[in-house]
Amino acid sequence: MLVLLILHLVAALAAPLLVRWWGPRACYPLALAPAAAFCWALARTPAVSDGGAVVETYPWIGQLGLDIALRLTTLSWLMTLLIGGVGALVLVYSARYFSAGSTGLAQFAAVLVAFAGAMLVLVFADDLLLLYVGWELTTIFSYLLIGHSTERRSSRWAAAQALTVTTLGGLAMLVGFIMLGQHAGTYRWSEISAQPLPGGGYLVGAVLLILAGALSKSAVLPFSSWLPAAMAAPTPVSAYLHAAAMVKAGVYLVGLLAPALATVGPWRPLVQIAGVATMLLGGWAALRQTDLKLLLAYGTVSQLGLLVAVTGSGTPDAALAGTAMLLAHALFKAALFLVVGIIDHSAGTRDLRELSGLRHWSRPLFVVAVLAAASMAGVPPLVGFVSKEAVFGAFTDQPALLTGLVAGTVLTVAYSARFLWGAFADRPGVEPVQPVPIAASLLVPPAVLAGIGLLAGPAASVLDELLRPYADLLGGVDAHLALWSGPTPALGLSVLALVGGGLLFAVRGPLAPVLARLRSPVRGNQGYEWVVGRFDRLAIEVTGATQRGSLPQYLGIILVTLVLVPGAAMLSASPWRARIPLWDSALQPVVVLVIAVAAVLAVGARRRLTAMLLVGMTGYGTAMLFVLHGAPDLALTQFLVETATIAVFVLVLRRLPERFSARPLRRTRWVRRAIGVAVGMVAAGLALTAVGSRRAPDISAAFPDLAVLEGYGRNVVNVTLVDIRAWDTMGELSVLVVAATGVASLIFERSRTGPRPRRPESDQRVVESGRPVWLRGGPTLYEERRSIVLEVVIRLIFHTVVLFSLFLLFSGHNAPGGGFAGGLVAGLALVVRYLAGGRYELTEAAPVGAGPILGAGLAMAVGTGLVALLLGGSVLESAKVDRALPLIGDVHLVTSLFFDIGVYLVVIGLVLDILRSLGAEVDRHIEATGTAAGGLAVNKGDRS
Incomplete structure (x- = not known):
């Protein structure tokens, strides 16, 4: 499993380069990463079909009891198939959907693959905190994908809305996870679910917070508004995130926790009421849409309500029906979104009021759409019918809930028929569209998905065998997945829903004015805008009063x-006694x-x-x-x-x-x-109180021994920075990079570096004429600001100072020095070069930009930690190498030296960024405006 995650990371990092080489066709090799996940999950089918699990554990932060604990069960196996299979097909589709000149294609490809990897982290995680990491990664990547068209305000707004809603839900979920983990004494879900949990208000609070996160991710009321707005994203994004991946994360979490928490307090009534209400209101809103993509979006909201209500009910029959519905929904909804993308791509519109006669233009596309929409409506023999009948059969003993589910299914049938009629029917009074031809390969992904939905219906007994281990977690399962189970009440309700939905669609003419007058029950962005507007107003009031x-x-x-x-x-602290010399x-x-x-x-x-x-x-x-x-x-x-x-x-x-x-x-x-x-x-007083209040032994007393035994160095300070407390140093490096970026952003408007300054031609001729010049930037200074003595001295000592900085770097593990001190010395060498020769001399001394140096240093530090982890150790763990080399003698190398080199580079990058920003760039402004206030090293050339 870890290899699959690394594969997605590598593919995401390689995506920009592949897109630069091959354009949209780069999506074909990138599709191999999710395809590998799909094939891997298929190969693990025997291991999970009998109720077993595939487990991998890697040490992470041992002091905190955190490990990378990965676990594949029946539910996560199903999710992996959907993430990998649909993800690979969407990337194949994207290779023909986008053109070579599409804006942001490299970012799209990289983020989509990274999103697939984040979803795998989420479904593989056995540790709740690791699950949260994957959860938030999907939030960030979905923000980038929804906001792909950055030039459009609607895309930026939709991305921000999705980020805000799901992040707030995620934070609530994190608090719930922490409460649950502390309550159970472990964060491993496999261990939590295996023990009886003591009840009480504390557990109820944790459950409510976790459900807030799950419902917000799956766009269940009251968090539904972000999903229709997210249709501003490109169609491949909608097909993946909003049919098979992101929105399924909340359903997955509900399904994961339901076997252990469904009986806790308000869990069951909350998920059932919220789910059915979302199903009904989303279905009603779908009937009012004229945009095919929005119709599917509100239909997705409706179907997600159904999935949450069913999987969260916590009964064996509902669990089996919920997993079948999870599979069916991913197949038909992803296929329908891809069909809409083809229609929009070829006809130039998604408005069903402008479409007519498309079924004559592409029969294969029409067939695919019919299969997918029929599965969504629950028409036999498709998998949608099998799962919908299983849902009805699971709730025959709950008439109120069953009534809501049947009513929601009637709406589903009606808007499924509306989709087909609006997209493909011959409509009088509407001129037939003249679509442009499409590549046959663009039709392959939706055809594959619709075909699987057709084949999975007759193969319901196979699905029953594969999905039953998850339902068995809740006890004995009475129901079975089957295409024909005889004349049962569930079959009668399925027929009733099909007939009712057909009648509702048939009276669409008389019903249209009523629908037009009624306000949409799911108001989209208006509720979100009202809440955000109130918070903005409050922020303005508070800022005006305090700032x-x-x-x-x-x-x-x-x-x-x-x-x-x-x-x-x-x-108010207790009195203390301490001898303070x-x-x-x-x-x-x-x-x-x-x-x-x-x-x-x-x-x-x-x-x-x-x-x-x-x-x-x-x-x-x-x-x-x-x-x-x-x-x-x-x-x-x-x-x-x-x-x-x-x-x-x-x-x-x-x-x-x-x-x-x-x-x-x-x-x-x-x-x-x-x-x-x-x-x-x-x-x-605080310093003295801290010293005098100590009760436990001083942990730093053991540092000298730890420095030698585990850090392999005698300089306790440096070994502490790069080994014992290396995590702290990693955070400090990030702060330095942010500080450098902040300084640069105060001076530079768009880019960290402007054009490289060139010496005036007259000074270049002086240098090229053979006259002795100690510093190449010296002739660019005004005579009153030059010091030949200073130039000579700096020319003589500069390289010595740089060598001294390297000496401090390499000797710092056993003597005073280290990467930080060495970086400062090298930075001061650049400072004196700048003070003596101005901004042109700074360019001569450091022709490389500060950004690459900062990035290389941070990458070196992070890479050191990751290499240690991949080699079986803990993050940032040190190792030593002792070798006797010819001519050199004994060499003692500690791997933390590479971390120290990262520190060295970051410090140099920080100093160089400050010199470029507050020095060279300010010089340029001084030269342009002639407003130096006693400044140093102002150059000739630009000032008139």
Whole structure:
């Protein structure tokens, strides 16, 4: 199973390249990934048909008890067949549906394959938290697929609506999962379902939250509005997501949990009432549609209500009928969506008021549509009839529910007939359309689906044998899936529904004015728009009341909250006793005094540059304290960070006035001072309280031994960063990448990098004439800003500094240094090159963009963790290699070095991004406007 997931990941990553090479035909090889899932599931049929399961478990985060637990049962086997089979056919269909010039085809192909992989994660997951991961991945990918036509506002709105509704439901479901897992003592569903769960309000609350997520995903009332709006997506997306995959996720979850939770509190009445109400209202809305795709969309809403009501009822007969209906619905609805795509593609319209005579244009298409629509209506001998009769037979002892199901089926028959009549009938007064020819291969996928629906009806006994193990989880099953079960009440109800639906369609003429006057019971976007509009209004009101544009006010509120909330907790804490030594050496109080004086002077400084230097002094003083305390690695990092920070300050101050703005009023000045003093006292008090309140042994006391035994290094600080607490470092790397992107977005409008700056021609001639030039960007500077001594020194030391950064990188595992310190040193080397030669010199020193460096670093760090996992270890687990090499001697290599290289690259990318944004790009603006405020390294050329 894990191999299938990796296969889909690889296919999704390769999709853009394949589309670039082959265009839409790339969908053919991409279809092999879901086809492999289909074939794999078929091969596992004997293992699950007797009630067994296929299980795979891989260690993930052992400390948290999280494993990648995958499990294939009868229900997930059926879902895998649908995900893989329909997914492969949709990709084959897409190869002819899209043209070579279709916009966003590479993204579509990649996201569709990735969506199929996410659905497999969802149905394979035995761990509820892993199931949630797959659940949210499908939400994200469906957002991208629904919003495929980004230039259309309707697509963007529909995608945002689907994302909002399903994400909110998913968050509720996550809370329910956590409550259920804590209640049961495990998150493995196979273990939860095998034990009796203690009842009570806590379990009821968990069940309600989980159902909120399931109902929102399957567009069951009150969450139905997003699905009709999602018809803005391309037809292949609708055929896959809204017939066989995404919307089935909620049905799958209900079916998965029903054997264990159907008897808990409001589960059964909730799913039955919501399901039948959705079936009735969705079917009624479908009768009012003139767009064939919207007709199918509301029909899908109706059918999803039926599926939820049946699979969630929690009885053996209903479980068997529900799985059969799950299969039948995927077959006929996917086929019908693909048929609508062909009609729209060839005729240029989906409006049934404009269509006439299509059955004469393509007989095969008409036959496929008839088979699929007849299955949807429940006409024998199709699989839709078998499943619909099984549904009626499962609820003969619940007359109220059965009445609703029969009434909903009458509506289903009526809108199935309306679909065929609207799309293919000869209609008087409507000019026959003249469709363009279509490729025969475009008809193959819907024909395959409709053909399986035709063959599965007579083969109902085979389906009964394959699907019965799932129903057996709820007890003995009395019913059987069969094409002919004799003159039973279920057969009579099936005939009644067909006759009633036919009569309802027959009176469509007199009924049309009534339908036109009645408001649609499922109002589409209006309810969603009303809710979103109220929240937008509330946000505006709150923002207007709290956001006044005053940075001191915002900072004051944050700091006062810090003083009041943690400060109150600190004062109310139990008394503690701890010996706090005042100092360890005589130099420490001297350094502290210097830090304090610098901080006080920085507060009162009127010049920005003076304040910056004084703040830097506090940072260097802190580094000196680290030195005195015996922490050279921390001291080195602090020195480098402070130096880099001062460089950034210098870049920013160039565009700011020399002095601060007007001083605050006297009364507010004292308020600010009081807040500052209070924050300092609370921060110091919290630090002392944390030290004095310790009851458990200090976990860091074991770090030196862990560093040697498991991290294979003697530098505890660096081994902690790249091994013991590597997950924390991974998060920090992501923060650095986001910070770099944020800085770039403040300066660049669209792209992180503009055109590469070229030196003026006059300066190029100077360089090419053979005159000695120490820095190639030096001649671009104005003479008053050049320093030949600085250029010579930097030319001589630059490469040495870069080599020193590499030394820190490679030696950091056993000595002070590491990827972070090494990256800062390399970044500072770029800083001095820029300060000496300007933006042209920066391009000479770093011809590569910051984005690729940041991406390569993050990919290196993530790849290190994944390789460890694939080789059988845990994520980011280290291994060592000791080899004796000729001429070199003994080599000691630890795999965490590759993670450290990722850190090194990310830090360099961050510094380079800052230099390109706040340095080179600001220089370009200065040159263009001539408004340098005492700036550094302003180049010649553009300024007039």
